[in-house]
Amino acid sequence: MNDAGFIFGSYAVTFGAIALFALATIRRGRTLSAQVPDEEKYWT
Amino acid sequence: MTQTTEVTSPQSEPTATVSGTGTVATRIIGIAALIATAWLVAFGLGFSPADRDQDESVRIMYVHVPSIWVAYVAFVVTAAASGGYLFSKRHSLGFDRVAGASAEIGALFVAVTLVSGMLWGRLTWGVFWQWDARLTTTALLFVTYIGYLAVRRLGGDHHQRARRSAVIGLPAVLLIPLVHWSVVLWRSLHQEATVLRPDGQVSMGGLMLFSLFVGVVAFSLIYLWLVIHRSRVAALADFADDRLLADALVARRHEGGADTDSNHVDMSQTADINDVQHPGGER
Numbered sequence: 001m002n003d004a005g006f007i008f009g010s011y012a013v014t015f016g017a018i019a020l021f022a023l024a025t026i027r028r029g030r031t032l033s034a035q036v037p038d039e040e041k042y043w044t
Numbered sequence: 045m046t047q048t049t050e051v052t053s054p055q056s057e058p059t060a061t062v063s064g065t066g067t068v069a070t071r072i073i074g075i076a077a078l079i080a081t082a083w084l085v086a087f088g089l090g091f092s093p094a095d096r097d098q099d100e101s102v103r104i105m106y107v108h109v110p111s112i113w114v115a116y117v118a119f120v121v122t123a124a125a126s127g128g129y130l131f132s133k134r135h136s137l138g139f140d141r142v143a144g145a146s147a148e149i150g151a152l153f154v155a156v157t158l159v160s161g162m163l164w165g166r167l168t169w170g171v172f173w174q175w176d177a178r179l180t181t182t183a184l185l186f187v188t189y190i191g192y193l194a195v196r197r198l199g200g201d202h203h204q205r206a207r208r209s210a211v212i213g214l215p216a217v218l219l220i221p222l223v224h225w226s227v228v229l230w231r232s233l234h235q236e237a238t239v240l241r242p243d244g245q246v247s248m249g250g251l252m253l254f255s256l257f258v259g260v261v262a263f264s265l266i267y268l269w270l271v272i273h274r275s276r277v278a279a280l281a282d283f284a285d286d287r288l289l290a291d292a293l294v295a296r297r298h299e300g301g302a303d304t305d306s307n308h309v310d311m312s313q314t315a316d317i318n319d320v321q322h323p324g325g326e327r
Contacts, residue, residue, distance in 0.1 A: 002100045003167050010160040011085065014107045017156050018266060021149075025273050029065035032280035040283050043067050043276055 065276035073269045080262035087255040095252075101167040102252070104160055110259035112157040112182070114267045116220050118150030119189065121271070123217035126210035137282065138275075140206035143213050144196050145274035149267055151189040158182060169233060177226040178234035185219045192216060202282055 038044050066074075088106035095102035125143035129135060161179070162172040173179065196209045222229075227236045238248045248256070 004100075006163045006167050007089070007100060007103050010104045010163045011089065011107055013159045013163075014111060014156040015081065017152060017159075018270075021152050022270060022273075025270065025277055026064065026066075029273060029277045029280065030063055032277060032284055033064050035287070036280050036283050038061055040279075041065075041276075042279065043065065 065273045065280070070269060070272050073265060073272070077262065077265035077269050080258065080265050084255070084258050084262040087251070087258050092251045092255040098168060101164060104164040104167075106255050106259040108157055108160040108164060109256060110263040111153045111160070113260060114263040115150045115153035115157060116224070117264070118146045118153060118267060118271070119185075119217050119220060121146040122150065122189075122192075122213045126213035129206050130210045130214065135203065135206070137202050137206055138279075140202070140210065141275045141278040141282070142271065143206075143210065144193070145271050145278055147189050147192050147196075147213060148274060149270045151186060151193060153263070153267070154182065154186045154189065158186060174233050176233040177230035178223070178232050181219070181223040181226045185223050188216050188219060202285070 033041070084106060088103050092103065092106070094100045122143045125139045125146065129137075129139035129143065132139065158179075161182075165174070165179075166172050192209060192212050195212055196205055198205070198208065200208070224237070226232060227234050
């Protein structure tokens with residue numbers, strides 16, 4: 001494949017950034033969740 | 045609004061058995077998003093053919109185009125939720141949390157669109173960046189929503205944050221038509237739309253169009269999963285903020301020697317603080 005570095009790089013940057021954001025969100029959710037009683041979590 | 049919620053002091057932790065923001069529904073959406081992403085990678089990098097003019101570099105389109113389309117959707121959701129907060133009778137903070145979460149994800153998607161576009165531009169134009177109409181308006185869109193997110197962190201109570209950011213989030217959506225039609229309005233280096241064209245024609249077909257469709261599905265599912273989790277994290281953060289305020293009130297009472305026979309504080313006191321600044325607002 002020609003220009004593979006740019007093509008794979010664009011996929012890596014895109015999904016890497018989204019994965020980092022998703023991980024940060026999940027981690028923050030878990031940390032905060034431990035401080036909040038279950039009755040305040042409307043999704044439970 | 046006076047809502048009485050028992051808030052415990054730091055000495056006695058609340059009962060929290062549910063760890064995190066996930067539910068069965070979000071797990072199903074997450075798995076669907078992962079499967080769609082795997083399909084996108086397979087079709088985008090493997091099964092779809094090279095383009096006659098752009099050769100292999102066209103493969104960047106399958107992440108570049110869906111990411112900006114879903115960013116548009118995210119900003120429309122931000123505007124709708126901002127309107128929901130401003131114009132509804134209840135002034136529910138749920139609208140504000142969805143608006144903020146959606147704007148964050150939209151800004152992330154615009155950022156990855158800009159980066160993938162720069163890589164694509166380097167291959168097709170020979171440069172990473174040009175002050176072209178489409179690129180400039182997209183950068184303006186990104187900066188606008190970064191500003192929106194900065195305003196959300198200015199401080200104040202939750203309703204001040206919600207009102208202040210909604211006033212920005214509602215009109216900011218008007219930038220989207222400017223970005224999308226910039227290639228028609230001005231002479232642009234960027235190619236014109238191949239699918240969402242003014243004449244309604246689609247100048248793409250076969251596996252290339254299917255791969256783009258898979259990309260749109262994948263990014264939509266990712267957005268949906270992220271916005272649900274991020275809104276729930278915002279709700280947890282707001283509650284934790286309220287709790288900090290309540291704890292500070294307890295500490296102040298101790299300092300003042302007031303009667304504090306228990307480690308509980310009536311949240312109506314903190315709610316009253318909010319009510320002074322925003323009558324009728326709900327948590």
